[in-house]
Amino acid sequence: MKRTVILTILLLELGTFARSQNFFPILGGQRVGTSSFTFLKIGASARAVGMGEAVVAMNQDAASIYYNPATLAQLRNTELVTSRVNWPADISYDFISVTHHLTSRHYLGFSAGILHMSPMEETTEYLPHGTGNYFTYQDRFIGLTYAVKLTDRFSFGITLKDVQEDLAGIRMRVALLDMGTFYWTGYKSLRFSAALSHFGSQAAPDGTYEKRVLDSDTGNETVLKTAYQEFSPPTLFQVGAAMEIIERPLTALTLSVQLNHPVDDAEYVLTGMEYQLFHVLYLRSGIKLGKEEEGLSAGLGLSIPLGSWRLNADYSWTNMSHLSDPVRFSIGLGMK
Numbered sequence: 001m002k003r004t005v006i007l008t009i010l011l012l013e014l015g016t017f018a019r020s021q022n023f024f025p026i027l028g029g030q031r032v033g034t035s036s037f038t039f040l041k042i043g044a045s046a047r048a049v050g051m052g053e054a055v056v057a058m059n060q061d062a063a064s065i066y067y068n069p070a071t072l073a074q075l076r077n078t079e080l081v082t083s084r085v086n087w088p089a090d091i092s093y094d095f096i097s098v099t100h101h102l103t104s105r106h107y108l109g110f111s112a113g114i115l116h117m118s119p120m121e122e123t124t125e126y127l128p129h130g131t132g133n134y135f136t137y138q139d140r141f142i143g144l145t146y147a148v149k150l151t152d153r154f155s156f157g158i159t160l161k162d163v164q165e166d167l168a169g170i171r172m173r174v175a176l177l178d179m180g181t182f183y184w185t186g187y188k189s190l191r192f193s194a195a196l197s198h199f200g201s202q203a204a205p206d207g208t209y210e211k212r213v214l215d216s217d218t219g220n221e222t223v224l225k226t227a228y229q230e231f232s233p234p235t236l237f238q239v240g241a242a243m244e245i246i247e248r249p250l251t252a253l254t255l256s257v258q259l260n261h262p263v264d265d266a267e268y269v270l271t272g273m274e275y276q277l278f279h280v281l282y283l284r285s286g287i288k289l290g291k292e293e294e295g296l297s298a299g300l301g302l303s304i305p306l307g308s309w310r311l312n313a314d315y316s317w318t319n320m321s322h323l324s325d326p327v328r329f330s331i332g333l334g335m336k
Helices: 002-019 048-049 063-066 068-072
Strands: 079-087 091-101 106-116 136-150 154-167 171-183 191-200 208-214 223-228 236-247 252-262 266-279 281-289 293-307 309-320 328-333
Touching: 048 293, 048 309, 048 328, 063 068, 063 079, 063 091, 063 106, 068 106, 068 136, 068 171, 068 191, 091 223, 106 154, 136 171, 136 266, 191 309, 236 309
Parallel strands: none
Antiparallel strands: 079 091, 079 328, 091 106, 106 136, 136 154, 154 171, 171 191, 191 236, 208 223, 236 252, 252 266, 266 281, 281 293, 293 309, 309 328
8 A cells, every 4th residue: 555655646746747847748739629529538437537547458347448449358248337427517428338248259349428418598699698599519429349359468449439419400420430459468467558549530510501701892791501611530549558566366556657649639648557455445546747638637446246246336536727627427337
């Protein structure tokens, strides 16, 4: 336990130093705000977020396939995870994931998520207090994952997902792809993984809108029906490694390090750790280095045996620079 406390302090000190010295330059900061479907960036699992989302090389539970579909082949039995994220501005994100071992080396998974809020009243420049009309907003995805264990050390996974957005009746839809690998190096418990998430074509809202163009010579106004502009999905490349630096029969300490390269933001580094005691209590912490809005995160988990199953309950908290700090809750059920 003393080692856990010391490592946590070292991680916090490293994060503070990196921020103060600008150790990680904003190499892609000019790309911020250039992608669509940004709800896919929201951490779906309380267990993963508790470790700062440095989990591309972690085979934790059914929610792991959201970060790396190849982890599906590292889950031995049927798993179910549901999560609720209390996002700022009274916005909620609900997530569910189910995994199942088919036969031999083949595995199948299903996941879905929805970002939603209560109906919002419409306002205009002439009626700033509301028109009496309400509109809804939803972002959602449904994904099907397949993974295969090619060898005892190496697995590959792929997720096909349908992603949709609905804002006041304006809809946008696209098919995206996740791909990942998971490799056990053979050195103790060290594993190395890489994943490409949210890869696909550009998308634009359905239909057209009226664009008013003023002729500077005549002063006449022309109304044109114009198609909406297309934007790229928030494609993300992740590479990371994880290892149990302490591993005993009743306790273990896992350390994970990861590099993220998004298409619409600067590169950043994630570090996380998970301390397990008696296979029942889990303490987690993590930090994102070079990420402007998100920083330190922490989490707590309980795993309760129920016959041939285990009930898992997880909680995480994330420190945000400008928004209110979101919390996450996850409930999972898995076979022993």
